[in-house]
Amino acid sequence: MSLSMYQVSVPVFVRGLKVLSDLLGKAEAYVEQHGSVPDAMISARLADDMMPLSAQVQRASDTSKLSVERLSGVPAPKFEDNETSFDQLQQRIADTIAYLESIDEDAFADSEARTIALNFGSFQPEFKGDDYLLTFALPNFFFHIVTAHDILRNRGVPVGKRDYLGPF
């Protein structure tokens, strides 16, 4: 065994959220340059019945903080999902990162064996901690980061794969 549950969760989430913050910064700059309405970008979506950019940010925040809460047992902050501006979305990301970075690696001891039961009404999966992280938490988190990127790309914001991958 060569990776810890902490290593495959907290730093991965923090990195993804920093990428998301950078993407939002580029989206805001694009809106300003074009003299367009921020709301149009913040509420942009890829399909009528799909979540808009703001909700992709909120769900990326939730997926990361709730995953870490479930695995570490350290309560995560609650947010009201009322962000309507770039500044508020950036604050949401910053607050999520602050929580994630506050978690001690020791809190993840034995988290791979912890039972994690989710309840989405008709969908109530139960996982061992390691399966939860690898088959649910990580794919779910990346879904929202990539979809945020894809919404911006679809709206003409000059971002791309290198922005998504982040600095190396």
Next chain:
Amino acid sequence: MSLSMYQVSVPVFVRGLKVLSDLLGKAEAYVEQHGSVPDAMISARLADDMMPLSAQVQRASDTSKLSVERLSGVPAPKFEDNETSFDQLQQRIADTIAYLESIDEDAFADSEARTIALNFGSFQPEFKGDDYLLTFALPNFFFHIVTAHDILRNRGVPVGKRDYLGPF
């Protein structure tokens, strides 16, 4: 340490590729039901200068097989990127899964410490194996699975988050 490099790569990639296969199956069924042209779906994209659906499948295949080749040392099959039909894209996915499932977990011994140097011309990052997997290979892989989903969603194919997350 509670996770192996194998566990965080091969089964994650195989699961994602099976999801991608299921998404393509739903896209093909949608095209047939609507009597539309498969090519229009296969070449659909979210932005004029972004890769189409077919290339998202090819890159998901490449990212997974090349990552595993670099980490395990087991040569991956080469593909010609000439798929133009749903059947051919499904075959590409199946061939990629066959390679991934052929790799013995022992081949990943010490892969976390292996040096992985990439060369994309102006972009030549070098990684330790664990950083490569967590900061490059996994985010890159999910990028293409999610973007394939997002293209289908943008074109009206009835798929959603549950399809993307896969069976539990």
